[in-house]
Amino acid sequence: MNEIKQHFSEAHDVLTAFLTNDKNFEALETAGQLMVDALKSGKKIISCGNGGSMCDAMHFAEELSGRYRNDRKALAAISISDPSHMSCVGNDYGYAYVFSRYLEAIGQKGDVLLGISTSGNSENVLNAIKVAKEKGISIIGLTGKDGGKMSAECDVEIRAPHSTYADRAQEIHIKCIHSLIDYIERNVL
Numbered sequence: 001m002n003e004i005k006q007h008f009s010e011a012h013d014v015l016t017a018f019l020t021n022d023k024n025f026e027a028l029e030t031a032g033q034l035m036v037d038a039l040k041s042g043k044k045i046i047s048c049g050n051g052g053s054m055c056d057a058m059h060f061a062e063e064l065s066g067r068y069r070n071d072r073k074a075l076a077a078i079s080i081s082d083p084s085h086m087s088c089v090g091n092d093y094g095y096a097y098v099f100s101r102y103l104e105a106i107g108q109k110g111d112v113l114l115g116i117s118t119s120g121n122s123e124n125v126l127n128a129i130k131v132a133k134e135k136g137i138s139i140i141g142l143t144g145k146d147g148g149k150m151s152a153e154c155d156v157e158i159r160a161p162h163s164t165y166a167d168r169a170q171e172i173h174i175k176c177i178h179s180l181i182d183y184i185e186r187n188v189l
């Protein structure tokens with residue numbers, strides 16, 4: 001029972017730490033505005049991450065292309081999560097390239113990349129960031145711990161204030177994702 005309760009108590013502490021730093025909300029607004037500007041210019045948002053962060057990347061994209069809270073027009077967002085693409089690139093070039101190769105295929109100047117990594121150090125996300133830079137794609141990072149290598153590479157980094165387990169950071173990330181979608185809905189239409 002205590003271990004179960006501890007999950008909620010830790011989550012409460014991480015959320016409180018995030019809430020008490022106004023820089024997080026400035027960063028979220030900047031990130032939301034970059035996304036709004038891209039969508040208004042006919043560009044798109046591409047999201048990626050591994051494991052639970054892939055689920056978050058998919059969650060983000062489907063609520064923009066599909067539906068969040070209210071009926072509105074479909075918005076251009078896609079997660080890099082096609083298993084056939086990922087198995088081909090993983091098999092032929094290596095797992096480090098599953099996201100970057102996709103960005104090479106469909107990324108355009110003016111798009112936005114949302115890279116999600118609780119360590120900030122996943123090589124495949126870092127490689128996608130590299131391609132994004134080459135193509136003139138803005139980079140927004142959801143990170144954790146010390147931000148890892150992603151910290152220096154993102155145009156906007158939003159970092160979950162945790163130093164232990166990935167799940168605590170992911171719980172902050174999903175709140176960031178929902179607040180970004182809400183911001184986009186309010187400002188893009």
Ligand SMILES: O=C(CO)[C@@H](O)[C@H](O)[C@H](O)[C@H](O)COP(=O)(O)O
Binds near residue numbers: 051052053122167
């Ligand atoms: O969802 C979880 C943990 O909550 C795991 O599946 C986690 O996402 C995986 O271990 C990832 O490979 C971790 O990658 P990253 O967040 O460090 O980029």
Ligand SMILES: [Zn+2]
Binds near residue numbers: 052167170
């Ligand atoms: Zn998880």
